[in-house]
Amino acid sequence: MACYRGSCHCGAVTFRIDAEIEELTTCDCSLCARKxxxxxxxxxxxxxxxxxxxxxxxxxxxxNRAQHFFCSRCGI
Structure with a gap:
């Protein structure tokens, strides 16, 4: 299994994913499109x-079923 480490743009929120990433998608909301x-x-x-x-x-x-979490500093 793959292990990925990442962060928001400003580096304040850090995380690790222990999974195979099989698909990437884009969101067309105004925030995601801008970023x-x-x-x-x-x-x-x-x-x-x-x-x-x-x-x-x-x-x-x-x-309130779908919730997206963002860094309060940089928005990612």
């Missing part, structure tokens, strides 16, 4: 936050 962000889907158990959890902000759509 040219790429996304992948992994199970929660395959994602480990290493730092900056207290800096995360959440955006939830009207049903």
């Amino acid at each position: 040219n962000a790429l996304m992948t889907k992994v199970h929660e158990s395959e994602l480990t936050l290493l730092g900056g959890e207290d800096l995360l902000s959440v955006y939830a759509w009207n049903t």
Whole structure:
């Protein structure tokens, strides 16, 4: 299994993914389009936050089922 480490743009939020990344997608919302962000889907158990959890902000759509987390400093 692959192990990937990453962070938001400013480096405040760091994470590790222990999974094979099979597909990348783009989002057409105004924030992601502006940032040219790429996304992948992994199970929660395959994602480990290493730092900056207290800096995360959440955006939830009207049903609050889908929640996207962003760094409150840089927006990624």
